[in-house]
Amino acid sequence: MSDLDAAIQRTREEVAKLHAELTRYGLVIWTGGNISGRVPGAELFVIKPSGVSYDELAADNMILCDLDGNVIAGTPGSERSPSSDTAAHAYVYRNMPHVGGVVHTHSTYATAWAARGEAIPCVITGMADEFGGEIPVGPFAIIGDDSIGRGIVATLDGHRSRAVLMQNHGVFTIGKDAKDAVKAAVMCEDVARTIHISRQLGDPLPIPQESIDALFDRYQNVYGQKPQGELQ
Amino acid sequence: MSDLDAAIQRTREEVAKLHAELTRYGLVIWTGGNISGRVPGAELFVIKPSGVSYDELAADNMILCDLDGNVIAGTPGSERSPSSDTAAHAYVYRNMPHVGGVVHTHSTYATAWAARGEAIPCVITGMADEFGGEIPVGPFAIIGDDSIGRGIVATLDGHRSRAVLMQNHGVFTIGKDAKDAVKAAVMCEDVARTIHISRQLGDPLPIPQESIDALFDRYQNVYGQKPQGELQ
Amino acid sequence: MSDLDAAIQRTREEVAKLHAELTRYGLVIWTGGNISGRVPGAELFVIKPSGVSYDELAADNMILCDLDGNVIAGTPGSERSPSSDTAAHAYVYRNMPHVGGVVHTHSTYATAWAARGEAIPCVITGMADEFGGEIPVGPFAIIGDDSIGRGIVATLDGHRSRAVLMQNHGVFTIGKDAKDAVKAAVMCEDVARTIHISRQLGDPLPIPQESIDALFDRYQNVYGQKPQGELQ
Amino acid sequence: MSDLDAAIQRTREEVAKLHAELTRYGLVIWTGGNISGRVPGAELFVIKPSGVSYDELAADNMILCDLDGNVIAGTPGSERSPSSDTAAHAYVYRNMPHVGGVVHTHSTYATAWAARGEAIPCVITGMADEFGGEIPVGPFAIIGDDSIGRGIVATLDGHRSRAVLMQNHGVFTIGKDAKDAVKAAVMCEDVARTIHISRQLGDPLPIPQESIDALFDRYQNVYGQKPQGELQ
Numbered sequence: 001m002s003d004l005d006a007a008i009q010r011t012r013e014e015v016a017k018l019h020a021e022l023t024r025y026g027l028v029i030w031t032g033g034n035i036s037g038r039v040p041g042a043e044l045f046v047i048k049p050s051g052v053s054y055d056e057l058a059a060d061n062m063i064l065c066d067l068d069g070n071v072i073a074g075t076p077g078s079e080r081s082p083s084s085d086t087a088a089h090a091y092v093y094r095n096m097p098h099v100g101g102v103v104h105t106h107s108t109y110a111t112a113w114a115a116r117g118e119a120i121p122c123v124i125t126g127m128a129d130e131f132g133g134e135i136p137v138g139p140f141a142i143i144g145d146d147s148i149g150r151g152i153v154a155t156l157d158g159h160r161s162r163a164v165l166m167q168n169h170g171v172f173t174i175g176k177d178a179k180d181a182v183k184a185a186v187m188c189e190d191v192a193r194t195i196h197i198s199r200q201l202g203d204p205l206p207i208p209q210e211s212i213d214a215l216f217d218r219y220q221n222v223y224g225q226k227p228q229g230e231l232q
Numbered sequence: 233m234s235d236l237d238a239a240i241q242r243t244r245e246e247v248a249k250l251h252a253e254l255t256r257y258g259l260v261i262w263t264g265g266n267i268s269g270r271v272p273g274a275e276l277f278v279i280k281p282s283g284v285s286y287d288e289l290a291a292d293n294m295i296l297c298d299l300d301g302n303v304i305a306g307t308p309g310s311e312r313s314p315s316s317d318t319a320a321h322a323y324v325y326r327n328m329p330h331v332g333g334v335v336h337t338h339s340t341y342a343t344a345w346a347a348r349g350e351a352i353p354c355v356i357t358g359m360a361d362e363f364g365g366e367i368p369v370g371p372f373a374i375i376g377d378d379s380i381g382r383g384i385v386a387t388l389d390g391h392r393s394r395a396v397l398m399q400n401h402g403v404f405t406i407g408k409d410a411k412d413a414v415k416a417a418v419m420c421e422d423v424a425r426t427i428h429i430s431r432q433l434g435d436p437l438p439i440p441q442e443s444i445d446a447l448f449d450r451y452q453n454v455y456g457q458k459p460q461g462e463l464q
Numbered sequence: 465m466s467d468l469d470a471a472i473q474r475t476r477e478e479v480a481k482l483h484a485e486l487t488r489y490g491l492v493i494w495t496g497g498n499i500s501g502r503v504p505g506a507e508l509f510v511i512k513p514s515g516v517s518y519d520e521l522a523a524d525n526m527i528l529c530d531l532d533g534n535v536i537a538g539t540p541g542s543e544r545s546p547s548s549d550t551a552a553h554a555y556v557y558r559n560m561p562h563v564g565g566v567v568h569t570h571s572t573y574a575t576a577w578a579a580r581g582e583a584i585p586c587v588i589t590g591m592a593d594e595f596g597g598e599i600p601v602g603p604f605a606i607i608g609d610d611s612i613g614r615g616i617v618a619t620l621d622g623h624r625s626r627a628v629l630m631q632n633h634g635v636f637t638i639g640k641d642a643k644d645a646v647k648a649a650v651m652c653e654d655v656a657r658t659i660h661i662s663r664q665l666g667d668p669l670p671i672p673q674e675s676i677d678a679l680f681d682r683y684q685n686v687y688g689q690k691p692q693g694e695l696q
Numbered sequence: 697m698s699d700l701d702a703a704i705q706r707t708r709e710e711v712a713k714l715h716a717e718l719t720r721y722g723l724v725i726w727t728g729g730n731i732s733g734r735v736p737g738a739e740l741f742v743i744k745p746s747g748v749s750y751d752e753l754a755a756d757n758m759i760l761c762d763l764d765g766n767v768i769a770g771t772p773g774s775e776r777s778p779s780s781d782t783a784a785h786a787y788v789y790r791n792m793p794h795v796g797g798v799v800h801t802h803s804t805y806a807t808a809w810a811a812r813g814e815a816i817p818c819v820i821t822g823m824a825d826e827f828g829g830e831i832p833v834g835p836f837a838i839i840g841d842d843s844i845g846r847g848i849v850a851t852l853d854g855h856r857s858r859a860v861l862m863q864n865h866g867v868f869t870i871g872k873d874a875k876d877a878v879k880a881a882v883m884c885e886d887v888a889r890t891i892h893i894s895r896q897l898g899d900p901l902p903i904p905q906e907s908i909d910a911l912f913d914r915y916q917n918v919y920g921q922k923p924q925g926e927l928q
Contacts, residue, residue: 025725029257029422030415032358106358108422112430115355117437123811125838125865126728126802142357142443168439169357183726190725190804198808199433201895205813207864211838261489261654262647264590338590340654344662347587349669374589374675400671401589431665493721493886494879496822570822572886576894579819581901606821606907632903633821663897 004042011037011046011178012059012076018182019048019057025186027107028054034083037178038093038100043067045093049080067094091149092174096157101178103185106170109192113137114165120192122212123204127191132160132216135188140167148172160216163188236274243269243278243410244291244308250414251280251289257418259339260286266315269410270325270332275299277325281312299326323381324406328389333410335417338402341424345369346397352424354444355436359423364392364448367420372399380404392448395420468506475501475510475642476523476540482646483512483521489650491571492518498547501642502557502564507531509557513544531558555613556638560621565642567649570634573656577601578629584656586676587668591655596624596680599652604631612636624680627652700738707733707742707874708755708772714878715744715753721882723803724750730779733874734789734796739763741789745776763790787845788870792853797874799881802866805888809833810861816888818908819900823887828856828912831884836863844868856912859884 001009015037022028022035031054036047046062063082064072069090071078083089089102113120113135120135122128127135138155141147152172155164162184163173171188175181198204233241247269254260254267263286268279278294295314296304301322303310315321321334345352345367352367354360359367370387373379384404387396394416395405403420407413430436465473479501486492486499495518500511510526527546528536533554535542547553553566577584577599584599586592591599602619605611616636619628626648627637635652639645662668697705711733718724718731727750732743742758759778760768765786767774779785785798809816809831816831818824823831834851837843848868851860858880859869867884871877894900 030418106356106422106426108426108429111356111426112433115427115430115436116434118434123864124802124807140437140439140443142446168355168437186726190802194802194804194807195811196429196433197804197892198811201808201892202812202814204811205836205864207836211836214838262650338588338654338658340658340661343588343658344665347659347662347668348666350666372669372671372675374678400587400669428661428665494882570820570886570890572890572893575820575890576897579891579894579900580898582898604901604903604907606910632819632901660893660897 004039007039007041008044008046008064009059011039012062012064015046015048015178016057016059016062018178019054021182021186022103022105023054025189027105027185027189033105034085034089034103035178035182036083036086036089036093036102039064040100044072045089047086047089048083049077050083052080065090085148087146088148088152088172091146092152092172095149095153096174098176099174099181101175101181103173103175103178103181104170105185105189107185107189107192109196110135110163110165110171110189111169112196113192114170115168117167119165120188120195121204121206123195123198123207124191125207125211125215126187127195128207128212128215129219130184130187131163131191133212135161135163135165135191138164138166138172141169236271239271239273240276240278240296241291243271244294244296247278247280247410248289248291248294250410251286253414253418254335254337255286257421259337259417259421265337266317266321266335267410267414268315268318268321268325268334271296272332276304277321279318279321280315281309282315284312297322317380319378320380320384320404323378324384324404327381327385328406330408331406331413333407333413335405335407335410335413336402337417337421339417339421339424341428342367342395342397342403342421343401344428345424346402347400349399351397352420352427353436353438355427355430355439356423357439357443357447358419359427360439360444360447361451362416362419363395363423364452365444367393367395367397367423370396370398370404373401468503471503471505472508472510472528473523475503476526476528479510479512479642480521480523480526482642483518485646485650486567486569487518489653491569491649491653497569498549498553498567499642499646500547500550500553500557500566503528504564508536509553511550511553512547513541514547516544529554549612551610552612552616552636555610556616556636559613559617560638562640563638563645565639565645567637567639567642567645568634569649569653571649571653571656573660574599574627574629574635574653575633576660577656578634579632581631583629584652584659585668585670587659587662587671588655589671589675589679590651591659592671592676592679593683594648594651595627595655597676599625599627599629599655602628602630602636605633700735703735703737704740704742704760705755707735708758708760711742711744711874712753712755712758714874715750717878717882718799718801719750721885723801723881723885729801730781730785730799731874731878732779732782732785732789732798735760736796740768741785743782743785744779745773746779748776761786781844783842784844784848784868787842788848788868791845791849792870794872795870795877797871797877799869799871799874799877800866801881801885803881803885803888805892806831806859806861806867806885807865808892809888810866811864813863815861816884816891817900817902819891819894819903820887821903821907821911822883823891824903824908824911825915826880826883827859827887828916829908831857831859831861831887834860834862834868837865 034048038045061077063077064075069086122133138151141151173181173184266280270277292308295309296307301318370383373383405413405416498512502509525541527541528539533550602615605615637645637648730744734741757773759773760771765782818829834847837847869877869880
């Protein structure tokens with residue numbers, strides 16, 4: 001097996017396995033939601049097929065695409081259609097070279113903020129660690145062309161947050177690899193829920209900007225000797 | 233085994249197995265809720281028995297009924313009573329020939345909207361995809377005659393939505409087959425919950441009608457090459 | 465084995481096994497909550513031991529008590545203390561001879577109503593079926609004498625409801641046997657949750673009293689040929 | 697094996713195993729949260745490693761530290777970093793000699809109260825039993841020096857509560873051993889949730905101070921013949 005084939009196979013296995021985290025944390029229902037991962041060192045990414053039950057996802061039915069979102073013919077899984085969000089994932093990989101993983105869900109609390117078009121304010125220290133400030137809102141965009149991908153990139157490019165709430169839609173997260181993007185999706189729903197609940201009975205106390213900066217900086221740097229997706 | 237017997241057996245197996253989706257997604261408790269499926273090519277449907285634990289449901293204790301809701305004597309399971317909602321299911325099958333599956337639950341958030349007699353507004357794109365607009369409210373109706381069935385049909389006939397909130401009661405969903413109706417029940421509770429939570433802290437942003445139409449149309453047509461219950 | 469010994473053993477097995485329903489439906493945490501069942505034909509009941517993990521409950525560590533709540537020495541489990549709520553259970557069995565099972569939990573939504581001292585209004589048909597009207601509130605009572613038992617009996621005697629919200633405390637349910645009381649506990653939390661959520665965004669529509677009466681009557685009588693705990 | 701080695705091994709096993717209670721009750725996500733336990737009779741404690749999945753925690757990857765939070769070199773797990781909250785745990789052990797276990801989580805409802813900087817009022821009897829009054833709020837403190845530990849000790853020293861809500865952060869609990877601290881974490885989230893929900897629809901009724909005192913006293917003393925972590 002060539003190095004490229006080995007990298008593709010490892011990415012297939014990782015992306016397939018990570019989907020279990022979406023069901024474990026209740027971020028998805030039925031066949032909704034999707035994860036993709038860039039193949040290291042190649043202009044390729046691996047993504048969930050469309051309409052396959054979470055119980056049946058496996059390395060061999062993940063779908064290999066180029067960075068325009070075209071399925072690579074003749075590869076395992078290529079007889080199926082990739083996720084209907086493939087164009088958005090591809091747009092992100094083409095335009096954000098440091099991104100190695102993308103996740104999309106309609107997780108309940110994040111989508112509730114998205115339906116109001118309201119950013120999640122950074123009022124808990126774990127959110128400062130992970131997102132470095134608020135989780136922003138991206139534009140209303142219809143599926144089917146590049147408009148979702150453009151909205152994600154326009155909102156997240158240069159932003160500390162690895163999560164964006166797409167208005168009236170759901171959440172997209174990015175990461176240095178697929179696991180990091182999944183962690184961002186899990187953390188995003190957690191802070192969306194906690195801060196929603198906090199606000200139901202009053203106004204959460206703000207965290208001073210310099211404390212947010214210190215927390216984010218420490219989390220990115222002091223812990224820098226380890227893979228970021230593994231902290232705590 | 234005749235073709236009819238084989239179709240009955242397949243429907244029994246599918247209907248029995250689908251009940252696990254109701255417990256997986258927390259839509260039912262105790263012995264509540266029920267799923268039925270029309271036997272393709274026959275004037276028959278298969279429905280859950282009354283008062284049997286979800287742990288014990290199996291193809292052989294599903295109950296075969298004619299379209300008036302009468303149990304077919306001498307068939308497996310016929311020694312038990314069918315679901316107390318059988319008359320409502322039968323009414324739907326008699327009056328909506330394109331319907332192949334019916335599901336009833338008291339799922340929490342859908343029933344909360346139903347208790348206020350309030351339709352769920354279409355403010356998230358996934359709801360536009362799946363339901364094509366609001367999920368409507370049907371009349372207050374007492375169990376025991378055709379009034380529930382009539383209310384379901386009067387509300388859903390000609391409506392894009394496959395789900396109806398029966399006032400002060402719970403939710404009924406229909407589909408082209410039992411799986412499709414189960415998907416509608418799962419999605420209905422999901423949007424009922426997400427939009428409830430969104431509205432707790434303000435007003436969700438509306439989606440323009442033309443965008444709702446475009447999303448619904450695309451979901452029904454562009455994806456038309458695949459079984460509808462399998463999308464995403 | 466005598467008939468009495470056999471009845472005791474069956475009750476031990478049933479009571480032990482039913483505790484799994486409390487964890488399945490999330491009604492209890494840690495070692496909280498308890499179920500008891502009257503031994504048919506005897507002045508005895510079986511109850512959960514104090515402070516044993518739900519993972520370890522078994523027929524042999526259930527505790528046999530007389531109707532004053534005294535542990536029957538020399539029987540399996542008698543080396544342990546029975547539930548700290550044993551006096552309340554005993555009081556119910558002494559004063560409500562038709563009661564064959566008692567359940568106590570601090571389930572979240574029922575306890576939230578209890579903390580406000582507010583009865584749960586009957587605004588969903590499934591609640592009319594099961595409880596025949598509102599779920600009432602009992603008095604504030606301190607553990608350690610008969611005051612909890614007296615409060616339960618004073619509130620439920622002659623009431624249609626099999627559940628009572630003890631003010632600032634939690635919920636007690638009764639039934640013709642332990643399974644029926646467990647069903648009442650599961651249904652009580654379900655309606656407490658659904659109606660709470662409904663009221664968060666407005667006022668649920670009332671159900672006319674004559675419809676509540678018709679639903680309750682039908683559920684008790686039309687379905688009377690079957691064990692009540694088995695309906696739906 | 698020396699007595700000390702045996703005590704260390706038992707503590708490793710207990711602390712590793714108790715982490716499953718945090719996931720069972722949904723108090724933690726991803727690799728967040730941590731439990732530590734003091735080694736009886738030694739100036740040592742055992743704590744969760746940083747960034748290891750809950751699925752992989754085992755006695756051998758728990759980390760042994762001295763009371764300044766330094767990892768004991770050459771012991772199992774010492775090649776990894778301990779939890780990033782180790783300094784806070786160590787501060788508690790140094791300054792509260794009766795404490796044998798410490799737990800930290802960002803559990804949803806407790807953190808929601810913490811984000812508002814609001815103590816949880818004691819309005820349910822189970823909370824009076826367990827915490828003897830309100831659950832207090834500790835100061836806003838940044839990770840990385842002793843400020844979190846100082847805040848915990850300053851708030852809980854002399855307080856009946858074994859739980860403190862650290863402002864904008866999460867919850868820390870203490871106990872006579874690790875299991876007792878885990879029980880406090882589980883109960884804290886439960887009362888945080890129940891009282892939050894109760895307050896959503898009105899004001900919970902207060903419990904008279906003398907009743908709170910009586911409940912707490914009884915729970916600590918009447919039940920004193922048993923390990924406190926085992927009650928109910």
